Amino acid sequence: MNVLIIGANGQIGQHVVRKLHESSEHNAIAMVRKEEQKAKFEEQGVKTALVDLEGSIDDIANVAKEADAIVFTAGSGGHTGADKTMMIDLDGAIKSMEAAKQAGVKRFVIVSAIGVHHRDKWMSSAPYYSAAKYYADVWLEKSGLDYTIIRPGGLTNDPGTGKIKVAVDLERGQIPRADVASTIIASLEDNHTIGKAFDMIGGETPIEEALKSL
């Protein structure tokens, strides 16, 4: 499977690219914004696409044409303001969905955030962040694409365990970014996850088994 990773230079994105690149069954196409990011991935032998997510849908669709699936894990990050949250986490996600449709790519996996499907669980310190995630998810559900919406809890840089807990609704908890990346890839490999949206934290169940329980 050729997988376009949008947000490849992000912390989860880098895990996804590496795991796909190491796999014998998949090829990663790392979509990045900056020349130096492109150079870094190419040194590792990873195919790249230089596209600004704040640019046009056509530009994204143009690289999406080479993919069988799209992973959206871009985020404006904690250091930018709400303006970038709107333009990357919300508008960038929706443009990527429209680009997928334009390019004829059906499969779309998005990384959201735990609990955002319930307004009363939105982050009180940054409700706009939860709102951006929520509206992107709703757009995807209505897009007609073969979606999977993964809503991880608090992200850590701990080593991956290969074990998770998933359900439509979970209490807040933590999960290593490496396990989020593994779950993204396992979702791509399991069509049972199409049309599913779920919270996810660290747990006791092997990833493939956990996904089958959904």
Place this chain on the structure above:
Amino acid sequence: MNVLIIGANGQIGQHVVRKLHESSEHNAIAMVRKEEQKAKFEEQGVKTALVDLEGSIDDIANVAKEADAIVFTAGSGGHTGADKTMMIDLDGAIKSMEAAKQAGVKRFVIVSAIGVHHRDKWMSSAPYYSAAKYYADVWLEKSGLDYTIIRPGGLTNDPGTGKIKVAVDLERGQIPRADVASTIIASLEDNHTIGKAFDMIGGETPIEEALKSL
């Protein structure tokens, strides 16, 4: 017609409230956030509802029950950041639509901004503002409500002329807020505007006649 005005204390909202209040056919319900705003409207004999647009859908639905139509003209304004744009112009609008459905109010008129239905016309200085307006409008179009989406050009405090120019796409131009308010009310009175979305600037055609041309 009992009309709930969300954003009643805004510059357009105040015009709408006054015009409805002076009309013999309609009653205004001014939805406001602060006690002093409530007091101001009540001194004028206008019915009010004290509801925070950043609160729950239920709270909005509760006052919407008394209305036959909803006018959404709330905006976070130019002095707040993109976080408030997300929570008022986008999330507040969408919550109001959900509240309308919950309360069984079908008719919903929203004030958007000229050109936001074309990405290449989004404000380069504040694309998040255009994005918020755009996504609220799209949500409304898909809501099942009897909507009218009014997209005025640059707003001025000039006296109203009663004459406008409307079309799905117009070049940028200015329009007095008083004329936007008159167009909102004329739209409520003309079911031909249901399901319509249009740009609007100052023009030569009387409002009622202009709306019939859509």
